[in-house]
Amino acid sequence: MSNVHQFNSKDLILEKSCEWISAIDRGLTDDEKEQFKLWMMQSTAHQDSIYELAQLWDELSVLNELSHLFPQRNNTKATKNKWMFSYSIAASLFAALMVCSYLLINLENGYNQELAKVNYTKIYKTKVGEQATYVLPDGTIVQLNTNSLLEVAYSKGRRQLLLSRGEGRFNVAKDATRPFSVMAGDKSFTALGTVFNVQRNTSSDLELVVTEGKVMITDPSVAVDANDFKDYQLADNSTQKIRQINANIVTSGEKVVIEQSVTKPITQLSMNDVQRDLAWQNGMLIFNGEELSDALNEVSRYTATRFELSTAELASIKVAGVFKAGDVEGLLESLQTNFSIDHERLGEHVVTLKHHTES
Known part of the structure; x- marks a missing residue:
């Protein structure tokens, strides 16, 4: 997910760090461990925030260890300095906990309901033979087919998803300020106001069916931001800007098959073809x-x-x-x-x- 640029407000990062510290304290589930790894990998700011909070706890443990190693120190100045150091650490910890408590209370009061639409990460998966439908915080509806794995990472400037295996249908909520892209294998599919279906057979063999709007196919290295989004919405495959980035635009009722990383010619589907390709959704x-x-x-x-x-x-x-x-x-x-x-x-x-x- 190297193209994801997280919304790095210190307050938001601290809030999320508090949630993770609390979760780690009670013990993470396997799913939470994967989500935590994904969140930590997205930004060094995330890593710094977690370690800074964790170190407050660690330094109190260090003080306890020092008291066992150097008991009954008679030096008044040393005792005073030790007390001051201990007080400083305790005060820092208290302040951090107060901030965490304040943020978590606000979370319970709905403070983070809007922020979740901006900064959101989660992993969704289905077992063999299982199908499931999820509603993301922005209102996007995702339907996953059998044996699928989808990682979602929303930030202030974009909505990026990684389909690691399987197949998904994406009914995308419109938001011109945050382009919506699904990366699967060595291709990226950016919605231009769209309902579309992506099937990943292998990292180089993919299928795309668009049932509403348009989808732009690019290499994952092509970052689509809000400044270019409107231009892409109005573009077609003859537009110079599309040719410059070696992209393909697929419109409603069309299908593209990608074999060994090569995008085959776009085909027009009949209604029967669409129903056959997407019958799994029923x-x-x-x-x-x-x-x-x-x-x-x-x-x-x-x-x-x-x-x-x-x-x-x-x-x-x-x-x-x-x-x-x-x-x-x-x-x-x-x-x-x-x-x-x-x-x-x-x-x-x-x-x-x-x-x-x-x-």
Whole structure:
């Protein structure tokens, strides 16, 4: 997330640091540990703030250790200096705790509800076969498909997300002052007032479908700020500014496939094509002439079951139909009824398929 520039108000950073210190004191969950690492990596100011607060606690521990090493010091001046030093540290700690308490009270009173829209980090993920919908603080709606991992980092100047695996649909809340970008593999997708779907197959193999507005595809190194945002909104693929940054603009009803980091020509989708590509958003899978091997690979995204095909001829059979995502038994029954394809289970998660006539 090297392109994320965090909103570095000292008060905001101190407030967040107080929250983390409190969470660390009670013990972090695994999810919180990942979120904490992400937050610490975003700025040296975050790291400094955490360590400064932590050192206040550490220095009190040091004083206790010194009292054991040098008990009953008779030097009045040394005693006075030690008392003054101890008092200074205690006062600093008290002041820090008072600030934390004040900030946390304000948080409880709703002080941070608006700030959360500006400065926000969180990790969202789904398990195999799971789909989930989330509403981000700015009102953006994110729907994650099976086995997906999404990291969100909002700052004052931008809204940046990292899709580490899987697939997501993004219904983006409009905010011209903070561009919204999803980075997946070696491409970045910037919304220009948009609803769009990104599928990450590998870091270099991606798919984009735009159902509303426009999306600009760039390399992750291209930073889109508010000053350029309006220009990009009005641009198309013939605009010089777009060509200069080697970008592609994809509009509503269009799809782009990226293979081995190469952006293929933009294709126009019919309504049926859109429904088929995005059927997962309704928990369904639609096939319309795909090879059986490709269809089974898609089914496998939603289940732990893996399929083995007996022949290359079987793998190339064209299939069509509507299936519930993850419904392996329904798929096997349909293959047997419509294509005379038998199946055999080898253990809990492996299914072999063969023609009914094969022995």
